[in-house]
Amino acid sequence: MGAVTTVDLVAGPGVGFLPLLSLGPAFASLIGGLRRTAAIGLLALLLCVLLGLYDELLEARRGYTAIASVAGVSVAGLAATAGRKRREAELANVRSIAEVAQRVLLRPVPRRAGHLRIAVSYTSAAAEARIGGDLYEVVTSPGGVRVIVGDVQGKGLEAVETAAVVVGAFREAAHDEPDLACVSARLERALNRRLSGEEFVTVILAEIKDDQTVTLLNYGHPAPLLLRADGTFRFAEPPETAPPLGLADIGPQGPASYRVPLAPGDQMLLYTDGVTEARDRTGTFYPLGERAFLLKVPDPDAALEALRKDLETHVEGPLHDDAALFLLRYREPG
Incomplete structure (x- = not known):
């Protein structure tokens, strides 16, 4: 004017x-x-x-x-x-x-459980909503510390509802069932009552015991990243691929469980495909293995924050898919 x-x-x-x-x-x-x-x-x-x-x-x-x-x-x-x-x-x-829905669905996980230190980072692709279709939970049960990380097909409210079904079923089954196979069967039944058509959820279940081993059950989910105390890393690939939860007609027997060692000082990173499928402007996927050194930061929360910032730097902008990072550190005795 x-x-x-x-x-x-x-x-x-x-x-x-x-x-x-x-x-x-x-x-x-x-x-x-x-x-x-x-x-x-x-x-x-x-x-x-x-x-x-x-x-x-x-x-x-x-x-x-x-x-x-x-x-x-x-x-x-x-x-x-x-x-x-x-x-x-x-x-x-x-x-x-x-x-409020985010806090109910993905409530804060304990920073310590048994011999483990735990850190979580979650970034929703719908930044304004602050909630998405990725899920995680940790439960301390008589059989050990049990963890779930998953990714619901699709986005929006339907994905959030499905994630709530999986997390709710896991919280109950992880306390009651004797092994991961029984836990996954409970999850499959709960999902069959909710899903229809070709909807599915990729999930990885982990059970960490005091014998320095981790039992894994992988339903079509990205393999965990194992970072040893000496700095070497590898991906804990399952012996055979299996379809996600909700597609029992394709693989009615389900996946076979497998065990990997987790000694004091070792780390295991569970994550969703929003991490490894994030691309830069040239179409290059995020090289998670090459960035494993970022997890050497003493504080696990700071380590995940450094990895998250590096992921955002790689894509040079907001993520196009939800990204969950779940870090387990096996603590030294005492």
Whole structure:
């Protein structure tokens, strides 16, 4: 509005810049509140009247048209501001509900369980919602520390509902069942009551005991990354591939469990495909194995934060898929 006033004073009444003063209340409706928009609208109307007097246009049709334009846009700006504030309040409520749902579905995991130190990092592709289809949980049971990390096919509310079914079933089964095979059978039954068609969930189950071994059960999920105390790493691939949960018709027998050693000082990283399938501008996938050295940071939470930042640097922007990182460190005795 200051620029329009200056140009109008310099150019004189022959050009007719007065209607451009309506840009002030128009832009104010995009960023300000009702009071701010009303104040800028009144200021624009006042400037229009003063410039009309200066240009001797108030008695002409151009002057009345300019004042009517500024007044009309100011009223429309107030209506737009009211609608925008209402939508912002509704969005804030939705975000609050999403945060509560996130805490219920993916509640904070214990930092320590048995001989393990645990850290978790979760990044949703829908950053505003702060919730997605990836899932994780840890339960201390009589059979050892049991962990699940999974990824639901698809996105949106349906994926969140399916993730809630899997996590809820795991929390109950991990306490009651004698081994991972029975836990996975409970999960399969719970999913069969929920899923339809070709929907599925990739899942990896882990059971860590005091004998420095980890038993794994992999349902079509990316293999865990094992980082040894000496700095070497490998991916704990299953002996045979198996279909995800929810596709029992393809592989009715399910996957075979396999064991890997986990000595003091070793680490195991469980993750979802949002990590390894993240691409940079050239289409190159994120090289998780080459970035394993980032997990050597003494604090496990800081190690995962460094890995998450490196992942975002690789894609040079927001992630296109949910990414969950679940780090298990076998502590030294004492």
